[in-house]
Amino acid sequence: MITLSHVSKKYGKKTVLHDISFSVQAGEITGVVGPNGAGKSTLLKCIATMMPPTSGLIIIDGSNAAADPQAVRHLIGYVPQEIAVYQELTVKQNIEFFAKLAGKRDLRAIQERCEEWQLMPHYRKKVKHLSGGNQRKLNILVALLHDPQLLILDEPTVGIDIAAKQEIVSYLKQLAYEGKTILYSSHDAQELQMLCDSYLIMKEGELLFYGPKERLRQHVPYPYNQSFTDSLAHVGEWANR
Amino acid sequence: MGRTFAIAVNRIRLLIASRRNALLLLLPVLFLAGIDRFAGETVSESKIPIVIADSDESEISQQVVSAIKKNPVLKVLVVGNETEAQELVETQKAAAGFHFPEGMGEELLANEADEIVTVWTTPTVISTAAVQEMVAAEILRPSANSLGAETAVDYAIKAQGKMSKIEQDQLWKEVWEYSDSQWSTKPLMTIQDRVMGSGTVTVPDPNQPRPSPNLYLPGTLAIMMLFAFAWSGWAIQEKNSTITSRLFLTIKPRQYVAGNLIAMLLLQSVLLAGFILYGKQASYWDAEELPKAVATLLIYAFLITAFVFWLAHHVHSMKSWGMITITVLLLSSLFSGTFIPLNEISERLQQIAYFTPQFWASDSMQGSISFPVLAGMAALGLLMAALTTQKAGVQR
Structure with a gap:
């Protein structure tokens, strides 16, 4: 589904991504992990065609995303870290607006999803009056309006309680079950453990590890490999060794 | 789209x-x-105060006063004697003073309007030229009406050879009223004066508020x-x-x-x-x-x-x-x-x-x-x- 080959991104003289290469299979949930400043958000934005890489290839479903972003955008749903919907509008108005922009006229599928995700009781409420968890759900739902094959989520559960996080994780698992490929960035090791099939670990713009969780233990030095959550929670520390 | x-x-x-x-x-x-x-408020405050001393108190002089009072640019104060009017001008409570002397009405009807009215002005007050023009127009109004009526009656007598006094009076009155209804006071020019700190004051056309x-x-x-x-x-x-x-x-x-x-x-x-x-x-x-x-x-x-x-x-x-x-x-x-x-x-x-x-x-x-x-x-x-x-x- 996604193949990155020697992707680099520079801002002026500063290298934010350095020679990143990996491949993600369709239907996989990949956790993107790393300390702050590792380049996770930049990597996700490059894959989401929101910024072009300085060099390298990004192939999504056989198309070169960097050369022709328009060709792959219909395949991508992007969920930013912030709540990127209009707070002054209702859930319904937001969905209708973003659906219009996505060229989606039939809203039945998304309304069904609202029902499943328990947003229907809040359908006519202004976003600013929703709980943090429900705002996060809407933030993800808007990215699903055009039924994308690839869902890119940049820390989509920041600032919400554990129950809401678990709820969102279960919805995302359902999406993967439906065949969607998911790239998921988070600092929450438990959440990543619950959700992901494979991991992409970054530090200072470099790819330290990419592979399934079974291989991660062999890669992480002692004592950080004693538990899986420690392996993910202390990336910054073991990567410096 | x-x-x-x-x-x-x-x-x-x-x-x-x-x-x-x-x-x-x-x-x-x-x-x-x-x-x-x-x-x-501006319209009310920007009305120019004038004073009229009407010593004639005839029907014609009162008609003139009444016509002047209708002018939206002027705020008219009528006093009984010249001294009072002069005092108001000297103390700048009025921008200009006008004295209608005794017999003014008769003289106007006789078309003898030259130098009939005395005007007092003060050099520190703006727009007196415009005020004089507007007042003069109203003073000339009965005179012009009268002249028109007299002329019309003369022509009618010449044309018919004979005309009764009642018919002459009737014609005179009709012509006067017609002439009066056609009268529309407008300043002949737009007068602009500089006023300290407040830009330009334009004396407006009273018919176009x-x-x-x-x-x-x-x-x-x-x-x-x-x-x-x-x-x-x-x-x-x-x-x-x-x-x-x-x-x-x-x-x-x-x-x-x-x-x-x-x-x-x-x-x-x-x-x-x-x-x-x-x-x-x-x-x-x-x-x-x-x-x-x-x-x-x-x-x-x-x-x-x-x-x-x-x-x-x-x-x-x-x-x-x-x-x-x-x-x-x-x-x-x-x-x-x-x-x-x-x-x-x-x-x-x-x-x-x-x-x-x-x-x-x-x-x-x-x-x-x-x-x-x-x-x-x-x-x-x-x-x-x-x-x-x-x-x-x-x-x-």
Whole structure:
């Protein structure tokens, strides 16, 4: 589904991504992990065609995303870290607006999803009056309006309680079950453990590890490999060794 | 087109939903109500006080006094004797004093109006020439009516050879009334006098009352600019938010800029319609001026909306935006020559006027170079829209 080959991104003289290469299979949930400043958000934005890489290839479903972003955008749903919907509008108005922009006229599928995700009781409420968890759900739902094959989520559960996080994780698992490929960035090791099939670990713009969780233990030095959550929670520390 | 339209509708919905914007809409309402009241007070305060000492107290002299009193520019005080009238002029409680001597009515009917009335004026009071002209016109009125009536009766007698006294009186009366009904006092010239610190005072045509133009047009231009700023503030918050990142995955920057500009322009047009309707109702625009005024104000609205939207894309905080709004609004309003006449300010500061859209809008409405100015304003607006598209399209 996604193949990155020697992707680099520079801002002026500063290298934010350095020679990143990996491949993600369709239907996989990949956790993107790393300390702050590792380049996770930049990597996700490059894959989401929101910024072009300085060099390298990004192939999504056989198309070169960097050369022709328009060709792959219909395949991508992007969920930013912030709540990127209009707070002054209702859930319904937001969905209708973003659906219009996505060229989606039939809203039945998304309304069904609202029902499943328990947003229907809040359908006519202004976003600013929703709980943090429900705002996060809407933030993800808007990215699903055009039924994308690839869902890119940049820390989509920041600032919400554990129950809401678990709820969102279960919805995302359902999406993967439906065949969607998911790239998921988070600092929450438990959440990543619950959700992901494979991991992409970054530090200072470099790819330290990419592979399934079974291989991660062999890669992480002692004592950080004693538990899986420690392996993910202390990336910054073991990567410096 | 559908996406651009969706952006426009959404922006209008968001701008209307904002409480701050809803409250701000009270401002033009208060402004129009204010200038209405101000215009009324100005008319009353700007009436020129004159005093008439009517020693004749005849039917004719009283008719003259009554006609003068009807003049909306004059505030007439009638006193019984010359001394009292002179005192009022000397103490500057009246701009001019007029003495109607005994027998004035008879002399007027006899068409002997030369030097019949004595006038006292004071050199420190403006517009006495205009006042004399208006009073003189009313004094000449019965004389002219009488002359016309006498002439008509003479011709009738000559034509018929014989005419009874009753018929002569009847004809005389009819001609007098006809002549009187045709009388319409207008100053022969527009008299402009400089007044310390308050610009130019124009003695108006009494038959054409107008609202205070000194506030209406600059106020309209300033309020439209204020709304352009208020309706662009969202761009600062949105351009740094991830909403635009999300939007640009489905739409092009030019659709985003065009949709939002259309929304703001539509709202400006509604605001403008309010101002134009008021101006039309208050007779500020006549039928001939109206199309030009509407075209100019629409192009002005487009220019400032595009310019302010472009400016908003270069500002990073709402605090700075507030400061910029106040600075641009105050400087452009003060130095555009719309609120304060340009010749009241120093020559160096006058140069600023050429950089203010208010100056060009006002000038194109009043001047004769409207087409190049309007075309220039429209072109500048298009340039600003194009530059905003480039800025909005920067990859974040």
